[in-house]
Amino acid sequence: MTVYCVIITIVALILLVLLIRLCLAVMSCEKQIRYIRREQTSMKLSRSFAFRPMDRIIDHFEQLRRESREMKRDQQRNQQQTKEMLAGISHDIRTPLTSISGYIEMLEHADAGEQQRYLHIITARLRDMEELLDTFFVYARLQASEEEIECRRQPIYPLLCESVLSYYAQLQEKGIAPQMICVDEQVQGVVEEASLRRIFQNLIVNVIRYGADPFTIQLYPQDDRLLCIFSNACIESFDVNAIFQRFYKGDAARNTKGSGLGMAIVKELCEQMDIEVQAEKREEQLTITLRIPMSAHSRTTSSMEAL
Known part of the structure; x- marks a missing residue:
């Protein structure tokens, strides 16, 4: 009987010590949180007591702080x-x-x-x-807009031709003769017609304002995507990594009449239609590549990969 009493006493003392340590840890956390709020500091909460539920609470608190900083x-x-x-x-x-x-x-x-x-x-x-x-x-x-663009399968080459023809006079005035290369004029992509026409028009206007001959447009399928490649000579210096940013203009174009939003609109519309767009500059040549989905499956696959 005496042995049992001794064991119970020891267990009670251990639990009391653990409880005291837990209380001290909670008080320490509360003190640190008040200090963090008062001083607006980025210091992390210290862990003075190894207790899994307490650790999870601290982890959640730190996660909320990170999200709050990101939102700010x-x-x-x-x-x-x-x-x-x-x-x-x-x-x-x-x-x-x-x-x-x-x-x-x-x-x-x-x-x-x-x-x-x-x-x-x-x-x-x-x-x-x-x-x-x-x-x-x-x-x-x-x-x-929060509404999704409704896309459907349709031939891309006729839309491209219409866009080029609508700016043919301006291209001629600039001494630019577009060369179009298409493997299959009936090849189709999953797009929204008005949005794709706006993309083509903005890319052509960009060539008229800031580009020069030679200007080529290639259209051909590759795997489950339809590649549409705009390539033209450059007449000014610019940062190709910033070409899709809002209001970005090349050094020589800052005093021209463009809004600096044309390429940003291209990027936005491409994202809404799941068209992959990429700009590359090699020496004096700018190449903008559109990878257009050829089927609803390729759109779904790309979206899943993004997730």
């Missing part, structure tokens, strides 16, 4: 991007407006011949503004 960084990044976007929009709209205002004032003191020339310039500036506003509208709509 994302919020700050979004705020900075919003400021940059508003500044870019303001600058890009103010430029043609200032030009239009100046030519309107000059109209008052111009003769008939000069008035016609000024009116032609004003009309051109208004078209530039219309294009800028349309680009901003498209980008804002893409950012705000």
Whole structure:
């Protein structure tokens, strides 16, 4: 009987010590949390007592802190991007407006011949503004939209030809003669027609503004993807890794009329249609490759790999 009492006493003492240590660990954690909140420090909670449930609580707390820091960084990044976007929009709209205002004032003191020339310039500036506003509208709509783009299988080559023909006059003015290479004109991809047409148009406009001959477009299947490759000579220096960023313009293009959103729209639309897009620059040649899904299966597979 005495032995049992001794054993029970020892067990009780051990449990009491463990309980005291646990209480001290909880008090230490509470003190550290208050210090972290007060000082806004990034220090981690120390573990003064090895107790698995307590360790899990600390792990969850640290995970919440990491997520909170990431959310704060994302919020700050979004705020900075919003400021940059508003500044870019303001600058890009103010430029043609200032030009239009100046030519309107000059109209008052111009003769008939000069008035016609000024009116032609004003009309051109208004078209530039219309294009800028349309680009901003498209980008804002893409950012705000939560609806998925509905894609279907359809031939890609006719859409590509239509896009090139719509800008053929501008390409000729720049001395650019597009060369199209297509293995199978009936090959199909899973896309949304209007969105793919916008991608093609933006890529062609990018060549007109910042590229030169030779300009080639290749279209051919590879595995379960349809490759559409735009390749053109470069006439300016730029960072190929930043080409899809909002408002990015090459060094020589910063004072031109582009909004800097055309390639960002390309990237956004490609992501929504599961089109893989990649830009490469080798020496004086820029190559932009679109990998278009040829079936719903290839879209699903790519999405699963991304997860």
